[in-house]
Amino acid sequence: MNNISIVLVAIVAAAAGYFGSTMMKNDAPAPAAVKTETASVEATLNAVKAKGFVQCGVSQGLPGFSNADDAGNWTGIDVDVCRGVAAAVFGDASKVKYTPLSSKQRFTALASGEIDVLSRNTTWTMTRDTQLGLNFAGVNYYDGQGFLVPTKLGIKSALEMDGANVCSQTGTTTELNVTDFFRENGMKFNLVAFEEADAVVAAYDSGRCDVYTTDRSGLAAQRTKLANPDAHMVLPEIISKEPLGPVVRQGDDQWFNIVRWTLNAMINAEEMGITSANAKSMANDNNPAIKRLLGTEGTFGAELGLSNDWALNIISQVGNYGESYEAHVGPNTPLKLGRGVNALWSQGGILYAAPVR
Amino acid sequence: MSALINDARFRNIGFQVLIIGALVFSVWWLMDNTLTNLENRGKSLGFGFLVQTAGFEISDTLGTWLFDYEVGVSSYTDIYFIGITNTLLIAVLGIVFASIIGFTVGIMRLSNNFVLKYFATVYVEVIRNVPLLLQLFFWYFAVLGILPGARSQMEVLGGLGGLNITGLYLPAPVFQAGFGLVFFAFIASLILSYGIAKFSKKKQDETGLGLKVAVIVPVLIISITGITYVLMGGPLDWTFPEFKNTGPVFKRGFQSDSGMVLVPEMIAVLLALTLYTAGFIAEIVRAGILAVSKGQTEAAYSVGLRPGITLRLIVIPQAMRIIIPPLTSQYLNLTKNSSLAVAIAYPELVSVFAGTALNQVGKEIEMIFMVMSTYLVISLITSFFMNWFNARVKIVER
Numbered sequence: 142m143n144n145i146s147i148v149l150v151a152i153v154a155a156a157a158g159y160f161g162s163t164m165m166k167n168d169a170p171a172p173a174a175v176k177t178e179t180a181s182v183e184a185t186l187n188a189v190k191a192k193g194f195v196q197c198g199v200s201q202g203l204p205g206f207s208n209a210d211d212a213g214n215w216t217g218i219d220v221d222v223c224r225g226v227a228a229a230v231f232g233d234a235s236k237v238k239y240t241p242l243s244s245k246q247r248f249t250a251l252a253s254g255e256i257d258v259l260s261r262n263t264t265w266t267m268t269r270d271t272q273l274g275l276n277f278a279g280v281n282y283y284d285g286q287g288f289l290v291p292t293k294l295g296i297k298s299a300l301e302m303d304g305a306n307v308c309s310q311t312g313t314t315t316e317l318n319v320t321d322f323f324r325e326n327g328m329k330f331n332l333v334a335f336e337e338a339d340a341v342v343a344a345y346d347s348g349r350c351d352v353y354t355t356d357r358s359g360l361a362a363q364r365t366k367l368a369n370p371d372a373h374m375v376l377p378e379i380i381s382k383e384p385l386g387p388v389v390r391q392g393d394d395q396w397f398n399i400v401r402w403t404l405n406a407m408i409n410a411e412e413m414g415i416t417s418a419n420a421k422s423m424a425n426d427n428n429p430a431i432k433r434l435l436g437t438e439g440t441f442g443a444e445l446g447l448s449n450d451w452a453l454n455i456i457s458q459v460g461n462y463g464e465s466y467e468a469h470v471g472p473n474t475p476l477k478l479g480r481g482v483n484a485l486w487s488q489g490g491i492l493y494a495a496p497v498r
Numbered sequence: 499m500s501a502l503i504n505d506a507r508f509r510n511i512g513f514q515v516l517i518i519g520a521l522v523f524s525v526w527w528l529m530d531n532t533l534t535n536l537e538n539r540g541k542s543l544g545f546g547f548l549v550q551t552a553g554f555e556i557s558d559t560l561g562t563w564l565f566d567y568e569v570g571v572s573s574y575t576d577i578y579f580i581g582i583t584n585t586l587l588i589a590v591l592g593i594v595f596a597s598i599i600g601f602t603v604g605i606m607r608l609s610n611n612f613v614l615k616y617f618a619t620v621y622v623e624v625i626r627n628v629p630l631l632l633q634l635f636f637w638y639f640a641v642l643g644i645l646p647g648a649r650s651q652m653e654v655l656g657g658l659g660g661l662n663i664t665g666l667y668l669p670a671p672v673f674q675a676g677f678g679l680v681f682f683a684f685i686a687s688l689i690l691s692y693g694i695a696k697f698s699k700k701k702q703d704e705t706g707l708g709l710k711v712a713v714i715v716p717v718l719i720i721s722i723t724g725i726t727y728v729l730m731g732g733p734l735d736w737t738f739p740e741f742k743n744t745g746p747v748f749k750r751g752f753q754s755d756s757g758m759v760l761v762p763e764m765i766a767v768l769l770a771l772t773l774y775t776a777g778f779i780a781e782i783v784r785a786g787i788l789a790v791s792k793g794q795t796e797a798a799y800s801v802g803l804r805p806g807i808t809l810r811l812i813v814i815p816q817a818m819r820i821i822i823p824p825l826t827s828q829y830l831n832l833t834k835n836s837s838l839a840v841a842i843a844y845p846e847l848v849s850v851f852a853g854t855a856l857n858q859v860g861k862e863i864e865m866i867f868m869v870m871s872t873y874l875v876i877s878l879i880t881s882f883f884m885n886w887f888n889a890r891v892k893i894v895e896r
Contacts, residue, residue, distance in 0.1 A: 245853055249862055252541070273860045274541045294747050304748040306648065306664060311840070311849065312857030316554040320569050323555075329754065331664070332555040333763070334854065335843045340635075344843070347642040348663055349762065351748060392538065 185257055185389070185396035186230070186446055194236040197223035198256035201241040201338065204362040205470040205478075206262045206282075215239045219260040221465040222281055222387050224458070225403040226258060229451040234458035243336060244312045248273050251388060258400055259388040262356065264314050269388075278400040280386040281462075282470075283482045283491060285379035286318050287357040289364065292374045294351065299378040303328035308341050308350035310334065318381040319354050342366050356383045361476040399445055406452040408494035409434055410461035412485055417464060420457040434497045441497055452497070462492070532863070547859045548575045554854055556580065556845045558665075558759055560587050577855055581847030582872060588767055588846060589833040589876070595772040596832060597825075600779025605809070607784050618780065625777030631838055633774055638766035638842040645762065649750045651741055660739055660752065663762065667739035670758035676733035683726035684719070691715040763844035767836065775832045782824045786817035818891045826884040830877045837873075847872060 189195055199207035199219060207217040220239070228234040240256050251259045252274050262284075263269075265277040290296050299322070309315045311334040323330045333350050335341045342363050345353040353360065357375060364370045387404065389397050410416075413431050415423050424435045432438040435456075436449035443449065459465065466483065470476045484490025503509065536543065551573055556562050561580030565572065607618035625633070642663060646652050651660040659668040695711050702708030727734070739757030742750050752759070790813050798808040840849035852869045856862060 245857055248857075248860065268858075268860075272541075296747060301746060302748055303746070304754070308843075311843075311854045316854065317858070320553060320555045324569065330555070331557065331754065333557060333843045334554075334845075334849075336840045336849070336853065340841060340843070343639060344642065347639065348647050349642050351648065 185393050186399065189230060189257055189396075193231075194238050195223055195227045195230065195258065196256045197226075197237050197239050198242050198247055198250055198259040198261055199223075199239050200261045201243060203262060203338070203359060204365055205358065205474060205476045206362065207239070207260070209239075209241075216469060218281060218465050218469050219262060219387070221407075221459050221469070222260045222400075222404060223258060225407060225455045226400055228454040228458045229399060229403050229406075229445075229447055232448070232450070232454045234454070244310060245336065248275065248388075251275060251390060254390075257389075257396070262359070262385045263388055264356075264383045265386055266314060274391045275388050276391050276397055278387045278389055278397055279404040280384040281404055282358060282385040284356040284358050284383040284385050286315060286354060286381040286383055287360055287379055288376040289345070289353040289360045289373050290351060290376060292372055296376065299376045299380070300326060300328075302330065302352060304330065305352050306331045306333060306350040307352045307354055308333050308335070308345045309354050310338050310341050311336055313355075314381070314383065315355050322380045338363065339366075356385070358385075358470065358476070358478060361470075361478055365475045395446055399447065402445060402497075403455060405494040406434065406455050406497070407459070407462040407465065408485070408492055409497060410452070410456045411463040412487065412494070415456055415461060417457050417460040420453055424453060430496070430498070439498075536863075541860075543864060544861070545864055547861055547864075548578070549573050550859070552577055552855065552858070554858070556850060557761055557763065557843065558754070559584050559761065559764065559845055561845070574851075574855055574859065578847075578851050578868065581845065581849070581851040584844070584850075585833070585836050585846040586876070588764070588771065588836045588839070588844075591768055592771045592775065592832045592836070593829050595768070596775040596779055596828075599772060599776035600828075601783050603776060603780035604783030604787070607780065608787060622777045622780050625774055626781075630770065630774050630835055631841060634766065634770040634838055634842060637770045637773075638763070641762050641766050641769070649743075649747070651752070658738060659757070660741055662751065664752065665759040665761045666765065667752050667756075668758045668760070669736045669738050672735040672737055674733040674735060676730040679730055680723060680727050680733065684723045687719045687722035690722070691718055694718070761844070763839070763842050766842055767839045767844050767846075771832055771835055774835070775828050778828050778831075779825065782821055782828065783817070785824075786821035787813055789820050790816045815891065819888065822884060822888040822891065826881050826888075829880055829884065833876055833880065834873060 197220070199215060199217075202208050203217070205217055207215060207219045209215050220237075223237050223239075224234040227236045230236075240250065242250055242256075242259075242261060247259055247261055247263065248269070250256050258278075259275075260281075262282070263277075264284075265280065269275060270277055288299050288302070296302065302323075307319055307330050309319060309332065316332065316334060319330070319332070331350075333344065335344065338355075338359075341353065341355075344350060346367050353363070355363070357379065360375050364373055364375075367373060387400050389400055410420075413428070413434065415431065415435070420435065423431055424437050426432065429438065433441065435453045436442055436451065440449065442451040445451065460468070466480065467473065470478045472479055480488075480490055482490050483492055486493040533543070551570055553569065555569055556567055556577070559580075561567070561583035564583055565576050565580050567576060567580060603618045603621060606614045607622065609615055645661065645663040648662060648664050651662045653659075654661050654666070655668070659666070661667070691714075694709065694714060698709040698711050737757055739759075740753040742753060744750065787809075794812055794816065795808055798812045799805075803812070836846055837848035839846050840853050843849070847869060852865055856865050859865070
């Protein structure tokens, strides 16, 4: 080897040594609370205002949650959360740009700053909340994992699935949950895990696997893509808790509050009977709670770093939670999902938003 | 000072020092930046995750069989090795089959037979111009589309094996005590055959008459291995795939613990990769053969050699030194292209380690670094071997 090669190898070795020693030092996960200077994390609100739009991470096409039509317009309940944030920040719900992400890319895209908020039917788990440097800003859909089987197999319960071939998407809590379920019940199965949801659906439709598993809302959505949607049934068992919600980066409390309270505003609005049609006229209602929400009383908007009509903009341009639900995943849509546990707490569900006061 | 700059030696060394300094600085800056950003986002670096147990299931493949994969017991290190095994399986089989098909198609394209030439041309042009991912999806869903369902079968090997949409089921060998000796006998017979081939060539160079190697070698290998096998009492058992037609729905079809299964994902990946790379290899082979001067072929014909022998003994040895360097690139491409298998659920290294495991663990930089280094090592070994082979087949010109 000539001299330059020796020198270059020495440089690479030194670099590896430096890198390695730092990693040895940091082998235990660093406690996130140690960071006292939050100024080092760029304030997302300022960056978003400078850009002029919210960069929203969404799925690659899940009907009802985030799906683009053939003109490129995105709709869905996750899309509505992002539009709500844009309405709160800019007063204009259309100031959003969408980045479709696979389940493998989604957290890296958020952590690296490529997107401002991830609204992609993402399950809130402890690992994701603590180990990835991210925070979940709330739950916009309480879901659970279920199974879809062809009706002609005659299976009535998930406990009859010993020996099944199961298709799922890779890199999600789905794989872990289905493995746990089969282990608990002493059953065997073969897992076929694809990267893209469309490939999973195509493989299930072709008969490669007998069972398709994902969140029940996903099952309802993907069933619409099958060749013969009515020839399949969702089994009654729900094998996990899947609270789906928007995610933001750790270390930026102001942006976290904005996303959280956007969702809360939409839920509170449904509770108080404020819809996109009557929001403007309800601003002068006698009810003080409504006045506080819509900004006629108090300075709640300013405390978020936004204008006082932040919630009024959200509700008049995007709608309340119920409107969003009915329009995209409700019983009158192809997904046909009833409110179930996603109804308001006062109507038998568990949707309960903290009050604006 | 100007005297220094005018001195060529000083300039040379000075520039080298400057460039090395810039290189060191940029590497240091990149790493420092990365570490600072990671700290700010609350993430840490470390390889401690490798001993944690994994909580997800992996498809039945060579890797899971070799490493006895069990959920909740195997660690991420096992998953790493399972991924490498599956990648290497695809890479080795792919390289072998792609070379065979590529050489055949390349020579076909040069033949005088119109049908062969036309077929080879169409094959090469279509295969080279369609993206590999699309070809992969095509073969996967085409294969899935024509196979019988999970609860029926198409018999193979006269009923010993079967084929359906969940895989190709074949009898699996079960090695018993004493098989090691049979294996050694096989290796010994190979070495002996190699020795005999060399001896025969030497004898042919000296006297013009060699031994009939094509007959002696197979007879030798089979007899030595066979005799050892019989002497050891036949230490090889077979388990056959079991097919059930009755019982609960999911228990029907092929039973999972019987025989050996080749999942359709692996078959599709192999098909797509082999055909794709063979298209490129065909063109490389054709280029190599065309590069041998026509005078060689004419001289061979004038001496009375038939076209087949001319091709085998005169043209191809000279073409090899042109074929081998680009061929190395195609082998490396095949190895790296196997990472596309994640799109159709084949659990090779990228799919299972830099995909599923990465999503569960979250340590992107460490895991991607591991995967990149692995591919680098595999590629370096392949090109090292190919360069050695190239040096061996180089023609020494006078």
